[in-house]
Amino acid sequence: MTAFYQKLDHAWTTNNSLLMVGLDPDTQRFPAELDNRPDAIFEFCRAIVDATAPYACGFKPQIAYFASQRAESQLEGLCDYIREKYPTLPIVLDAKRGDIGSTAEHYAREAFERYCADAVTVSPYLGYDSIAPYLSWSDKGVIILCRTSNAGGSDLQFLDVDGEPLYLRVATLVAEKWNRSGQCGMVVGATFPKELAAVRQRIGNEVPLLVPGIGAQGGDIQATVTAGGNTGGTGLMISSSRAILYASQGDDWREAAARVARETRDAINAFR
Amino acid sequence: MTAFYQKLDHAWTTNNSLLMVGLDPDTQRFPAELDNRPDAIFEFCRAIVDATAPYACGFKPQIAYFASQRAESQLEGLCDYIREKYPTLPIVLDAKRGDIGSTAEHYAREAFERYCADAVTVSPYLGYDSIAPYLSWSDKGVIILCRTSNAGGSDLQFLDVDGEPLYLRVATLVAEKWNRSGQCGMVVGATFPKELAAVRQRIGNEVPLLVPGIGAQGGDIQATVTAGGNTGGTGLMISSSRAILYASQGDDWREAAARVARETRDAINAFR
Numbered sequence: 001m002t003a004f005y006q007k008l009d010h011a012w013t014t015n016n017s018l019l020m021v022g023l024d025p026d027t028q029r030f031p032a033e034l035d036n037r038p039d040a041i042f043e044f045c046r047a048i049v050d051a052t053a054p055y056a057c058g059f060k061p062q063i064a065y066f067a068s069q070r071a072e073s074q075l076e077g078l079c080d081y082i083r084e085k086y087p088t089l090p091i092v093l094d095a096k097r098g099d100i101g102s103t104a105e106h107y108a109r110e111a112f113e114r115y116c117a118d119a120v121t122v123s124p125y126l127g128y129d130s131i132a133p134y135l136s137w138s139d140k141g142v143i144i145l146c147r148t149s150n151a152g153g154s155d156l157q158f159l160d161v162d163g164e165p166l167y168l169r170v171a172t173l174v175a176e177k178w179n180r181s182g183q184c185g186m187v188v189g190a191t192f193p194k195e196l197a198a199v200r201q202r203i204g205n206e207v208p209l210l211v212p213g214i215g216a217q218g219g220d221i222q223a224t225v226t227a228g229g230n231t232g233g234t235g236l237m238i239s240s241s242r243a244i245l246y247a248s249q250g251d252d253w254r255e256a257a258a259r260v261a262r263e264t265r266d267a268i269n270a271f272r
Numbered sequence: 273m274t275a276f277y278q279k280l281d282h283a284w285t286t287n288n289s290l291l292m293v294g295l296d297p298d299t300q301r302f303p304a305e306l307d308n309r310p311d312a313i314f315e316f317c318r319a320i321v322d323a324t325a326p327y328a329c330g331f332k333p334q335i336a337y338f339a340s341q342r343a344e345s346q347l348e349g350l351c352d353y354i355r356e357k358y359p360t361l362p363i364v365l366d367a368k369r370g371d372i373g374s375t376a377e378h379y380a381r382e383a384f385e386r387y388c389a390d391a392v393t394v395s396p397y398l399g400y401d402s403i404a405p406y407l408s409w410s411d412k413g414v415i416i417l418c419r420t421s422n423a424g425g426s427d428l429q430f431l432d433v434d435g436e437p438l439y440l441r442v443a444t445l446v447a448e449k450w451n452r453s454g455q456c457g458m459v460v461g462a463t464f465p466k467e468l469a470a471v472r473q474r475i476g477n478e479v480p481l482l483v484p485g486i487g488a489q490g491g492d493i494q495a496t497v498t499a500g501g502n503t504g505g506t507g508l509m510i511s512s513s514r515a516i517l518y519a520s521q522g523d524d525w526r527e528a529a530a531r532v533a534r535e536t537r538d539a540i541n542a543f544r
Binding site: 024062064065067068070072096097098099100101102103104106107109110113114123124125126127128129130131145148149150151152153154155156157159160161162166169170173 | 296334337340342344368370371373374375376378381385386395396399400401402403404417421422423424426432433434438442445
C-alpha cells in the first residue's frame with residue numbers, strides 16, 4: 001500500500017472516523033473575538049483543527065479561501081501546525097488544479113513542497129499527462145474530480161459517452177490506467193448516491209473516495225456510507241466544512257464545532 | 273461589445289498584434305544578472321513586459337509559476353505594473369480554476385480583485401454554475417478550456433458524445449448557453465489546427481480564442497491563423513511563453529525577447 005493510502009487507512013482506524021474536516025475560512029462568518037486580528041484566518045483554522053482533530057480522519061483546506069484573502073502564508077502556517085501537532089492526520093489540499101505537464105510540475109511543487117500536503121485534488125479535463133507530474137511524488141496522493149456535488153456538474157459529467165456518462169468513463173480511466181501506482185483517489189459528491197455506488201463498483205475496493213456535499217449541500221449520510229464505502233467499512237473521506245466551521249458564531253464556536261464534528265462522525269459510523 | 277472584448281479588440285488593432293506574451297517565470301532559466309535577487313521574478317517579468325509590449329496584444333501570467341515559488345506578491349506587483357504602464361493591454365490570468373459556486377466566488381475575487389486581471393482561464397468540468405460567479409464581474413472575461421494543446425488532452429476531450437468529440441460539445445455549450453453576456457473566450461491549442469477550425473465554426477465570429485502551443489510546443493503559425501482567425505483578421509490571442517522569455521540567457525536577454533516577440537508577431541501578421 002502506498003504512503004498516502006497507508007496514512008489515510010491509519011487515520012480511519014485510529015480515530016475511528018471517516019470525517020474529513022474542510023477548512024474554508026470565510027472571514028465574514030468568523031466569531032467577533034477574531035475581528036481585526038491580522039492572523040485571524042490562521043487562528044480560526046487552528047482552533048477548528050484542535051477542536052475537531054479527535055473526530056476527524058484528516059483536514060481539507062480549500063486554497064481559494066486563502067488565495068482570495070492574500071493568506072497563503074497563513075495556509076503555510078496552518079499546514080505546518082497540523083503536521084506538527086497531528087502528524088497522523090493527512091492534509092488534502094483542495095485546489096482542483098488542471099494544466100499541462102510543465103505547469104502541473106509547478107502546481108505539484110506548490111502542493112507538496114510549499115504546503116507539504118499529503119494529497120491534492122485535480123481535474124481530469126486535461127488527461128493523464130496533466131496528472132502524471134503529481135504522481136511522480138510517490139509518497140503523495142492525487143484525488144481526481146469525477147462526479148462533483150454541484151448541480152452544474154451534470155453539464156459535462158452526465159454527457160453520454162458510448163452508452164455511459166462521462167464521469168464513469170473518468171472512473172474507468174483511473175481504475176484501468178491512471179492509478180497503476182496506487183496513489184489516486186476520486187471526488188464524488190454525496191448529493192448523488194447512485195453515482196457514488198456506480199463509481200465504487202467501477203473503481204474497486206481500495207481507491208479512497210473524497211465525498212463533499214453532506215451538511216450545507218444536503219447530501220444524505222446513510223446513503224453516502226452505503227453507496228460509497230468499501231467492504232472494510234472505510235474507503236471514504238466524507239467532507240464537511242461549513243456545518244462544522246460555522247456551527248456557532250458565539251463565544252462557544254470551538255465547542256460547537258467539536259460537537260458537530262463528533263455528531264457527524266457518529267452519524268457516519270452508525271451506518272458503517 | 274462587453275468591456276473585455278473591447279479592450280482586447282483595441283489592443284489587437286492599436287498594436288497590430290495577435291501575440292499574447294505568456295509570463296511563466298522559471299528561475300532556473302533566468303539570466304545570471306538576476307541571481308540572488310529577492311525580487312528576481314518581478315524584475316524578470318517586468319523587463320520582459322517592457323521589451324515585448326510594443327509587439328503584444330496582452331500578457332498572460334501563469335499563476336502556477338508564482339505559486340510554486342511563494343511569489344504571489346511579485347505577481348501582484350507585476351499586474352500593477354502592467355496596468356499602470358500599459359493600460360490598454362489586457363492581462364489574462366492563466367489559472368484554469370474550476371470549483372463549485374461558493375468556492376468559485378473566491379477564485380474570482382483572487383483573479384479580479386487581488387490581481388485585477390482582465391480575464392481568467394477556467395475549466396468547464398464542473399459546468400455552468402462553476403463559471404457563473406466569474407461572469408457576474410461584467411467587465412471581465414472568462415476563458416474556458418476547450419481543446420488543450422497537450423497530448424493527454426485527448427483522453428477526455430476526444431471522447432465521443434452523440435457523434436461529436438467532447439471538446440466540440442463544450443464549444444456548443446458556450447456558444448448556445450454560457451456566453452449570453454458576451455464575456456467568454458475559449459482555449460484551443462495550436463497543436464490541433466483542425467480542431468481549432470471546428471471550434472471557430474461552432475463558436476461564431478466574435479468569441480476570442482486563446483491559442484497556446486506555438487513555439488516550444490510545436491504548433492504551426494500559418495495553420496493557426498488560417499484555422500482560428502475570424503473574418504476581421506483578429507479573434508485570436510496566440511500565446512507564446514518560453515520561446516520569448518528564454519530566447520537568450522546571455523546579457524542580451526531583453527533584446528532577444530523583444531526580437532522573438534517582434535518576429536512572432538510579424539510571422540502571425542503575414543498570414544492574417
